Amino acid sequence: MIHIDASIPSGRITVLSADNPADIRLEIPTDANSFYRGWYYFRSSGVRGQKCTYRLMNAGGFPDRPGFENPWMDTGPLASYDGIRWFRVPATFDGKVYSFEHQAESDICYYAPFAPYPxxxxxxxxxxxxxxxxxxxxxxxxxxxxxxxxxxxxxxxxxxxxxxxxxxxxxxxxxxxxxxxxxxxxxxxxxxxxxxxxxxxxxxxxxxxxxxxxxxxxxxxxxxxxxxxxxxxxxxxxxxxxxxxxxxxxxxxxxxxxxxxxxxxxxxxxxxxxxxxxxxxxxxxxxxxxxxxxxxxxxxxxxxxxxxxxxxxxxxxxxxxxxxxxxxxxxxxxxxxxxxxxxxxxxxxxxxxxxxxxxxxxxxxxxxxxxxxxxxxxxxxxxxxx
Ligand SMILES: [Zn+2]
Structure with a gap:
């Protein structure tokens, strides 16, 4: 059984569905009283040895900024088992959904766009x-x-x-x-x-x-x-x-x-x-x-x-x-x-x-x-x- 939790310091994610490891669907919540969204940080539990596919369903939807690259292209999330050593997982972006696959080596793995600083x-x-x-x-x-x-x-x-x-x-x-x-x-x-x-x-x-x-x-x-x-x-x-x-x-x-x-x-x-x-x-x-x-x-x-x-x-x-x-x-x-x-x-x-x-x-x-x-x-x- 996989559990996705954002109730950790600096955590933030909405779980749409985590029943199937091959199709974990998530959303990035907005800030309180705001339309801004972009930060996610969550913990996956029960994932050791499991091939998991994560999809951030609402990653897109922001206009391009002249002179800047697309934030979701050519980069994956940082992942960590211990909160100290962070490594990069490859990801893809189709203009709307940001997807990455990961087979964790430990029971618990953390994912975020960058290492959190609680x-x-x-x-x-x-x-x-x-x-x-x-x-x-x-x-x-x-x-x-x-x-x-x-x-x-x-x-x-x-x-x-x-x-x-x-x-x-x-x-x-x-x-x-x-x-x-x-x-x-x-x-x-x-x-x-x-x-x-x-x-x-x-x-x-x-x-x-x-x-x-x-x-x-x-x-x-x-x-x-x-x-x-x-x-x-x-x-x-x-x-x-x-x-x-x-x-x-x-x-x-x-x-x-x-x-x-x-x-x-x-x-x-x-x-x-x-x-x-x-x-x-x-x-x-x-x-x-x-x-x-x-x-x-x-x-x-x-x-x-x-x-x-x-x-x-x-x-x-x-x-x-x-x-x-x-x-x-x-x-x-x-x-x-x-x-x-x-x-x-x-x-x-x-x-x-x-x-x-x-x-x-x-x-x-x-x-x-x-x-x-x-x-x-x-x-x-x-x-x-x-
Ligand atoms: Zn800033």
Whole structure:
């Protein structure tokens, strides 16, 4: 007897039929109070040695986005027996239904578009960091469902030091940001690493590992529990609709921003995509120069960096100031504010077909991000190069 369960942390699926292993039919639910859907995560039990065919019946139905690949093409789900090692299962997409076959080696197997990052992992990470004298944790406020929004500060604060912000997972299904931050933190707290040591002499890090803990807990694709896309709330956040953004934006106003990276992921990309908040009203040439230092240093440190990747569909002439990276870039005119989009699929550069993009690769990419920051830190808070 096969059981498909989504009642696991960050789980999400609707079972239409699981009576026949050769014809397991599933649907992706929408986020609460929203039309957004795209995240699934479930556990199959009783599947050892069984040839199972899974069909996500409502995977299609979204219009193509110019410059992006189809999210369901040329990629399968990540699967895992232990929740630690994830491997890629091949899949097909016919424009509507996304199908994959798998014969599991264990009684239980987990499937998702990318490795989940449940709230328990956030709490474990934060608890483990308390052992470091360099880290302070402050609860800025609470989400719509009352979960804490935590800010980690790494390094000693001083007006001489650059304030560098790293925020992630406004969109809860983009768990890549959580693994990226883990890799970054591991390196940043390694006192034997000269890049980390130098950065901490020049900068203080302000890190919000999870902007949307309600979305993570509920297994949502893109919104908080009120159905609000937090990355469209930065222009005028409210405690009623988007308390998560309200409290983080308030902390940025209080502390200041010299650098900010907003960590996202996009299922329509086969690369890591990074772009500055170009075309906000306060955009100036000095920022293009800062970004050049930043991306050259990061690309030199990691072949995973998508150097030269064009903005999909072209850079918008009018930047949307309701998005975090643009709001930050506009509000703090001498800061460098960048958007990061990691892939779900494999990358075209340095691919690993067995896993595609993976939590481990995201963590390594997060560690090399510090090289990018090291390349730009002396050029932040200066318009002289304009
Ligand atoms: Zn996103």
């Amino acid at each position: 709230a328990e992992r956030d709490q474990k990470l934060i608890a483990s960091l308390q052992g470091s004298p360099l880290v302070r944790v402050r609860t800025l406020g609470h989400s719509a469902q009352g979960r804490p929004i935590d800010l980690l500060t790494v390094g000693v604060e001083s007006s001489e030091k650059k304030a560098c912000w790293v925020i992630a997972r406004q969109h809860p299904s983009e768990t890549q940001g959580g693994f990226f931050i883990e890799g970054m933190l591991e390196r940043l707290l390694d006192s034997n690493d000269p890049v980390a040591r130098t950065l901490l002499e020049k900068a203080t890090f302000h890190i919000v590992p999870n902007m949307n803990p309600d979305g993570s807990a509920n297994g949502f694709f893109r919104t908080n529990t009120l159905g609000v896309d937090l990355n469209r709330e930065w222009g005028a956040p409210s405690l009623d609709r988007s308390p998560e953004v309200c409290v983080v934006r308030g902390a940025m106003e209080q502390i200041g921003v010299d650098f900010c990276i907003d960590c996202h992921a996009d299922p329509g990309l086969s690369c890591n995509f990074v772009w500055p908040s170009q075309n906000v009203p306060t955009w100036h040439a000095g920022r293009a120069s800062q970004f050049d230092h930043f991306e050259r240093a990061w690309a030199a440190a990691s072949p995973e960096y998508g150097y030269g990747e064009p903005y999909p569909g072209g850079v918008p002439e009018n930047a949307d100031l309701s998005m975090a990276w643009n709001w930050v870039g506009n509000r703090f005119p001498d800061s460098l504010s960048v958007l990061l989009e990691q892939p779900y699929k494999d990358t075209r550069r340095a691919p690993v077909p067995e896993t595609g993009w993976s939590p481990q690769r995201a963590a390594r990419f997060g560690a090399t991000f510090l090289n990018g920051l090291h390349g730009v830190v002396d050029h932040l808070r200066s318009q002289a190069e304009a």
